[in-house]
Amino acid sequence: MTITDTPHDATTTGFDGYDHQAAYARVRHVIPEVEWAIYEDDVTAIQRLKQEQDAVILAHNYMTPEVFHGVADIRGDSLALAREAQQVDAGTIVLAGVHFMAETAKLLNPGKRVLLPDLRSGCSLAESITPQDISELRAQHPGAPVVTYVNTSAAVKAASDICCTSGNAVQIIRSLGVAKVIMIPDQYLARNIAAQTGVEVVTHPGSCEVHERFSPLDIVQIREGHPGVTVLAHPECPPEVVAEADFAGSTADMQHYVEDNRPAKVALITECSMSDNVAADHPDIEFIRPCNLCPHMKRNTLAAIRATLETGRHEVHVDAATAPAARAAIEAMLAVR
Ligand code: 13P
Ligand code: SF4
Numbered sequence: 083m084t085i086t087d088t089p090h091d092a093t094t095t096g097f098d099g100y101d102h103q104a105a106y107a108r109v110r111h112v113i114p115e116v117e118w119a120i121y122e123d124d125v126t127a128i129q130r131l132k133q134e135q136d137a138v139i140l141a142h143n144y145m146t147p148e149v150f151h152g153v154a155d156i157r158g159d160s161l162a163l164a165r166e167a168q169q170v171d172a173g174t175i176v177l178a179g180v181h182f183m184a185e186t187a188k189l190l191n192p193g194k195r196v197l198l199p200d201l202r203s204g205c206s207l208a209e210s211i212t213p214q215d216i217s218e219l220r221a222q223h224p225g226a227p228v229v230t231y232v233n234t235s236a237a238v239k240a241a242s243d244i245c246c247t248s249g250n251a252v253q254i255i256r257s258l259g260v261a262k263v264i265m266i267p268d269q270y271l272a273r274n275i276a277a278q279t280g281v282e283v284v285t286h287p288g289s290c291e292v293h294e295r296f297s298p299l300d301i302v303q304i305r306e307g308h309p310g311v312t313v314l315a316h317p318e319c320p321p322e323v324v325a326e327a328d329f330a331g332s333t334a335d336m337q338h339y340v341e342d343n344r345p346a347k348v349a350l351i352t353e354c355s356m357s358d359n360v361a362a363d364h365p366d367i368e369f370i371r372p373c374n375l376c377p378h379m380k381r382n383t384l385a386a387i388r389a390t391l392e393t394g395r396h397e398v399h400v401d402a403a404t405a406p407a408a409r410a411a412i413e414a415m416l417a418v419r
Pocket of ligand 1: 143158247334
């Protein structure tokens with residue numbers, strides 16, 4: 083079914099019970115109508131499959147707009163998705179994100195079936211560190227608590243004292259009330275948080291393959307080309323990049339900044355789809371789009387999500403030996419308010 087013959091302001095509920103016009107209205111500012119027509123078959127099938135399978139889709143802010151606005155039930159940054167995963171009543175959670183997010187959902191709601199559309203959806207940060215690396219850091223810095231970014235495997239979380247996300251890292255570090263912490267595995271997030279908190283931070287040479295590619299010159303050039311632009315950067319960017327920005331925060335923090343401050347022009351120094359998703363809700367704001375793609379996030383195509391609902395692959399499990407300690411590190415984070 084296509085929607086090309088129907089005025090945009092009409093409500094078209096097809097024989098499948100799905101409101102096609104309302105669905106397109108959410109993305110019309112960022113997806114041309116001819117392109118949306120290509121997605122419609124998968125979008126309609128996914129909506130039906132969710133009901134049949136008693137499933138909900140949790141989608142990270144880096145999903146492409148047809149996934150984020152077209153089929154997701156719950157959207158957000160890593161912190162919001164972790165919190166929401168705990169509350170899910172449906173029998174199945176489809177995690178449109180990356181592997182560590184699916185593991186976190188499984189740890190926080192172990193009775194649910196958690197599906198990841200593509201098992202290759204990893205993360206350069208999660209791959210940069212092992213539990214053995216943490217043991218060595220603990221031996222070198224006795225007594226320093228280990229704060230682990232959620233972008234890690236369950237085994238690494240299990241070797242940690244507490245987790246954090248980019249949305250609550252400052253709060254977590256301050257809550258510990260110590261002068262020195264081991265904060266792994268993102269060297270740039272660690273340095274950015276050290277600068278903000280004044281706490282001595284020992285780290286590990288991990289980095290995000292998306293955010294490490296931004297440079298201060300990118301921001302200088304954006305400002306030259308777009309006078310008056312407000313620049314928001316993700317704290318996984320190198321500190322020199324964050325220093326050039328007007329604000330640094332998690333993907334949800336950036337979204338809230340745009341909603342609260344309504345800059346006329348804004349540049350989000352982060353993954354490509356973030357700008358599209360926020361722009362879809364704010365057609366009056368001009369988005370300058372510096373763009374680095376996360377290949378792992380981009381594996382969550384509509385076709386992959388449809389296939390995961392049709393086949394039940396790929397279910398994510400967490401090793402019973404590591405699950406309790408990993409869960410404790412995440413729950414310690416969620417307890418800090
Ligand atoms: P947040 O959405 O928590 O800011 O994280 C960004 C990220 O890179 C997740 O992989
Ligand atoms: Fe990992 Fe970076 Fe991709 Fe996020 S954007 S999943 S931190 S590689």
